[in-house]
Amino acid sequence: MEAYTGSGWLLTKLEQLVNWGRKRSPWPLPYGTACCGIELMCALASGYDMARFGAERPSFSPRQADVLIEAGTITKKMAPILRRIYDQMAEPKWVIAMGACACSGGVFRTYSTLQGIDLVIPVDVYVPGCPPRPEGLLYALLKIMDKIDTEHPLRGEIAGLVEGK
């Protein structure tokens, strides 16, 4: 029983397998709204080539995406739409806040700018910079991979199965 519900050998190995799979294919949802979107484009294109890290397919549909890369300013007018996009993404999902505007509002401390997207959606990795270099974004993607490694995707489900829930 311990093998299935606790941190037993079988479960951990299976979890490692699942995490390995998830880690190697974080499909990004490029949500570029402003200047950072251009750097995001550079990171995706030749030269920096984000596909090296398994982010091969930029998924423009939230339904098939794993990592929401929010690049650029989110205004108050845009905020509900961002929230909706996030809600539409299937679990598991991660969020990268790219750039100063996404992290904290950046230089735009004004009436119309949202002071950081974490007011609307949870954020996993913040990338500072205005805009950050593509290397910064790639590093954030690697951080997301590290984070995936530490997660236990199956624990709750297997325990539920065993207990007949």
Next chain:
Amino acid sequence: MANEYAVNTGHSTGDYVTINIGPSHPAMHGTLRVIAQTDGETVVKADPEIGYLHRGVEKLGEHLTYHQFIPITDRLNYCSAIANNVSYEMAVEKLMGIEVPEKAQLIRVIMTELARIADHQVLVGILGVDLGAFTPFFYLIIQREEIYEIFEWYNGARLTNTFGRIGGVEADLPDDFDARWRELKPNLLKAIDETDKLLTHNRIWMDRTIGVTAFSPEDALAWGFTGPCLRACGVKRDLRKDEPYGLYDRFTFDVPVGKNGDVFDRYMIRMREMEESIKIIDQAYAMYREMAPDAPLMAKVPKTIKPPVGEVYHAIESPNGELGFFIKSDGSEKPYRIKIRPPCYMIYQAFPELVKGEMIADLIACLSSLNIIAGELDR
């Protein structure tokens, strides 16, 4: 029954479908939104909604000093930040009555033209992507990275450069600009040539662009078009020629003009403008090399910019068209009112007129070819 075959047969079914495109849509470049009403696949009415990137730049400008506003201008048209910087600085210089040293002006010309090439490369690349041709984007973006490297090595930033100061530029061109430019120039020409070979005479490309969203010069002028979109309609108007600012009256270059004002002409104008920009950089660099190495880069500018009371408007030919700054000063160290005249704001308001009666797929082609940059559109 007939509805199934209602696609562009010229017969209206009277059964309109409202399609919401954006603001989060791969072809909507971030934050644009168009609510289109279609009859089959034909657009009956398109209503663009903007403001999803309205960051309050003009209001912010009223609370910052003249120097502090320069970095904010970077974030207007972020594809060619340097053109925005130069436009704003020239407006403040006009307000202050400052004469900029010639060497600084030459550096400005070189950098602005590089920014123009970078901007046009994005446009052509993205236009290709939106129409299904991915390869030119990769070809162009490699050269664009090299331009970015020049920017970065000049002042440390790739995209938002905060180039120049009020009264001049902050630094001389580094010593190895010559080597860099000699390496970059043939590569740029090669990339343009490759893109040209891939796209211009491509049957699919021609079908998707020629005659799509054609616009007459009268309409274009009435809607306030400027820049490549106006020149595509056949109006030869370029502020670098018509109201020469800086040193532009000393360079010889052509102003390419289109005929129909369709997507193809807008594309071609940009392709040819890149070549003209390379010519301008060559001439400007030749002039730069004749200058004394210790020639001044900055005019005499007081530490605190406190212009006299007054209102000025100054515009330059940015990659997108006429980019103007209206500054009203009340004599204090902060501008009283800054109004930015972004080129694509005027162009985008004609969008319903442009796409009326076109196919829904052409709506995307038209939008890409106009080069709508949300940052300067919404400010």
Next chain:
Amino acid sequence: MTMDLLKGVSNCLGPLVIASSEFRGDVTVEVPKARITEVLVRLRDDPALAFDFLVDLFGVDNLDLYKKAAKPEKKTGGEGDAAEEPKPEGPPPPRFEVNYLLLSLSTNRRLQVKVRVPEDDLSVPSVTGLWKAATWPERETYDMFGIRFPGHPDLRRLLMWDEFPGHPLRKDYPLEGRGEVRILRYE
């Protein structure tokens, strides 16, 4: 050259010119608000001037300027520029102004036309009939300052969302806003 332009404009408009000024080569004429359409038509159709291109249209809120001018000037020395500012005499001038930037494509000359808009009558006749280019700028001016443009085909907010209270570019509106939040309800 600017003198020629000023002379030409006053010849063309005659008594319609309330005030005119020239600063760094930019010529500004002020005209009565109610007759702005007539003024712009005349400037456009005058063969010598031919201001046939509307570059931009925007509002300005002069509230702070008058507040500042109402206070006695305390600074001395080196502030000759600030002291040149005309002190308002008589009734306070109208709070808002709408500026029209015109361009002549044939002569490449520019002109700024200005109308004053008092706070109790926030409306300026629309010029969308002359230039379609005024469509969005007028909407934006309505959005940012609350100035209405009778005759505009579709006067809605442009940049802020429809339910937004207030007009952000007014001088009495704080930079960081009043805590407005957009709430979207999906069906």
